[in-house]
Amino acid sequence: MNPAKVLQKEEIAPGIFLMNLETPRVAAKAQAGQFFVLRVDDKGERIPLTIADFNRKEGQIVTVFQVVGRTTAKLADLKVGDELATLVGPLGKPTEISQFGFTVLIGGGVGVAALYPILREFKKAGNFTYTIQGARSKEFLIWEEKLLAYSDKLILTTDDGSKGRKGVVTDPLKEVLEKEKVDLVFAVGPSMMMKFVSEITREYGVKTVVSLNPIMVDATGMCGACRVEVGGKTYFGCVDGPDFDGHQVNWELLLARQRMYCDEEEIARKNNA
Amino acid sequence: MPKIKAQEQLPKERIHNFNEVSFGYTLEEGQKEAERCLQCKRAPCRQGCPVGIDIPAFIALIKETKFLEAAWKIKETNSLPAICGRVCPQEIQCEKFCTLRHKDEPVAIGRLERLVADLEIEKGFKIPEVRKKLKTPVAVVGSGPAGLTVAGDLARRGYPVVIFEALHQAGGVLVYGIPEFRLPKKIVQAEVSYLESLGVSIELNTVIGQTLSLDDLFKEGFKSIFLGLGAGAPVFMKIEGENLNGIYSANEFLTRVNLMRAYLFPEYDTPVKRGKRVAVIGGGNVALDAARTALRLGAEKVYLVYRRTEAEMPARQEEYEHAKEEGVEMLFLTLPVKFEGKDGWVEKMVCIKMELGEPDETGRRRPVPVPGSEFSLDVDQVIIAIGTRANPLLISRVPGLRLNERGYIKVNERGRTSKKGVFAGGDIVTGSATVISAMGMGKVAAQAIHDYLS
Ligand SMILES: Cc1cc2nc3c(=O)[nH]c(=O)nc-3n(C[C@H](O)[C@H](O)[C@H](O)COP(=O)(O)OP(=O)(O)OC[C@H]3O[C@@H](n4cnc5c(N)ncnc54)[C@H](O)[C@@H]3O)c2cc1C
């Protein structure tokens, strides 16, 4: 059997939860950059969440999520000891890890949790890790100490300036691109942020890898809900990704497809109220 | 005397619900139909059945009103009769060879199979006793008809069998593809539970190739592995505008509706777009299922767009008739060439007219475009059902597993792959075919696995 038990739940920032899940087989295979799919209950939707950390020995994975829709709200309502209806993974290709040299790693919002295992592997592989973490305001900055542990330099930005630099992640990004010979940029967070990051790094000709989050259903390559266009070709985000070359991604398409079910989300919200 | 008709929901009613279209035979109707069978000594019908059901024998039992005995007779060779009775293309299989077809209509073998299988589900299964308990566990990857058949046959011989399934429900296409109104999910669940009562265990939510590798399975102690992965990856048309919002693969559309129950949204959480003007592209069972599902979700107009003609449609005859009755509009000899949209959503489908030219490698006349015949349709939803291919997820990661030119697993006539101890069958070998052909290959492979392990 593939158990999926909630071992720990904690609200680490307003509306942002950390969950520790017992799922030995998934933990045994998890690698940085991969995700899993869950269904909270038998009427639930299948949604992908990134594996933010894993402990192979204990058979556990960690996920960090923000409550945005019905599924994440239900998930946040689970109690320690509850079982998920479905937990399947690890899915997607692991992030390519090698010794690139000077790397800039950018995490926005809850994307920071997804960035963490990648940062750790980048550091272990001998890269210089220049990390930029962005959030709306200081209470939404998460996992700062965990990032610090593997970052040669950590820059914080908040939209309102309540902590770190006032502004967005692209400001310090531009500066480091001006000053240093950057070998690789890795970005994970809201699509809009990854788009802006990619636009800037393109000007500097610096290779940029982004972790995309299209809508998914099965996440095994069976449906094509997760179609993304990269370099003019269609790929399935779930099996060909989630990592892609940020300079080649058709961002307008990704953003439009992510809004596909806006009306239905509204109906679901009203239905719940 | 023609076939006894089975009662059906009226088209104008059934397009508003997902209940099964056909009510099937009553016991009286079934017995009457069974009376039509000539009980031919040579039983030509049997050559049309890939799993070798003793058709005259079970029909004779129905004639004698031994309905449950008839079900048990079928169960000797087919573990999934309630499913097969509903979805097999009998007109090109058993019923095609029925002696009566020369006079009037063949015996309704499929409906009779369904009748007694449903009765057994209602009354409770007879679980055959498994005498031996063997110590050589077999892993089956995929819980579609191929995998279920292998599992059932081996469990009955005493093998411990574990099915690994990627999705959260067992059944493969039977649960994610074929709609409720043709194959109620509780029927699939009942037949799956029958296999479980034979001792088969099913591990859901396990993607072989991701969660576990084939080598992991051997390391866990499985002595042989059967791959029944299906031909799960959707094919797209590769034309302009295909990724616009509102354009689905049939797999996605049907999975949302069937497996995820989006037709019950918002009671169930998964949404699906409910188009008003829907175009479904393709001419097979999948396309018809998608078209009829779109109608039931409230579409005002559903077009079935097929590049060949009615005569070449690979769909089951009965379902084609049903779709026509329900008001699906067929656009034959028509090929979409691009999609146009506004604000990211599809609005128009540009098509070109086709005509039939020289026969192609399948013997069907190849459709060729008629120059200058472009026209466009206003649509707000498009469902692409032009076929599937092998999903590379697992098979591209198994060193030494030989594939054919089309990317499917290469096997010998007994289902043996190039990798020791690994067998395969169903759509992952043939490309998308039928439930019963997948089951037929499963039967052959089960025997081969038994021989391999003995
Ligand atoms: C909409 C639709 C309608 C159809 N209608 C008919 C009909 O009326 N009559 C008919 O005879 N045929 C019909 N068919 C065709 C028929 O369903 C298939 O030929 C048949 O299901 C093939 O069986 P299979 O066991 O090979 O594979 P599938 O039924 O495709 O099952 C494969 C299973 O394997 C699982 N799997 C795949 N890869 C992995 C992995 N790596 N790890 C774990 N699990 C995995 C999949 O999730 C799936 O559950 C229809 C098909 C569709 C899509």
Ligand code: FES
């Ligand atoms: S989510 Fe279905 S193919 Fe990617």
